[in-house]
Amino acid sequence: MKLKTIDQTIQINATAEKVWKALWDKEHYKKWATAYMPGSHYTGDLKQGNRIKFLDxxxxGMESNVESLTEHREITFHHLHELEIGKEGQSLGNMREKYTLDEQNGTTTLSLSSEMPExxxxxxxxxxxxxxxxxxxxxxA
Incomplete structure (x- = not known):
């Protein structure tokens, strides 16, 4: 599987704490994840070492490990395998997705790096x- 990396950044006029809440509050997550798939959600607790399921x-969807987490600063997911109707499917190898928040004077730069099949x-x-x-x-808001 040949991987390509998405690297995107956006400036947000809000504190890193507010951006983090927009990302990971389960109700907020459902709102922005519709950009990928309407009805997307995740299950599990965002704590380092925990398993999370990203589902439609x-x-x-896929099951992922929270590889590293510094609240309001950075979170990295290691995507382990696909889920098909909740059952373990194809391995995703070393696919990773990382969110980095850098706050300067109340403005946060959110960077997203995500590996995926080409x-x-x-x-x-x-x-x-x-x-x-x-x-x-x-x-x-």
Whole structure:
């Protein structure tokens, strides 16, 4: 599986704490994750070492490990395998997704780096642009 990396950044006029809440509060997550798939949600607790499931309404998605987490600063997911109707599917190898928040004078730069199979890159790159705009809107509200 050949991987390509999405690297995107957005400036948000809000504190890192507000941006973090926009990202990971479960209700907020559902709002911005619709950019990828309507009805997307996650289950599990965001704590280092924990397993999280990112799912669509039919329980398809992926299971990931919270590889590192510094609240309001950085979180890295190691995507382990696909989930098909909640059951373990194809391994995702070393795919990682990282969110970095850098706050300067009340403005936060949110950077997202996400590895994915090359065939999904263009579609996911576009979806990520939309998702970041929704996150900005939620955090600045």
């Amino acid at each position: 309404p039919n329980n398809n 065939e999904y890159f263009n579609e996911m790159d576009e979806a990520t642009k939309k998702a970041l705009l929704i996150i900005k809107e939620l955090a600045e």
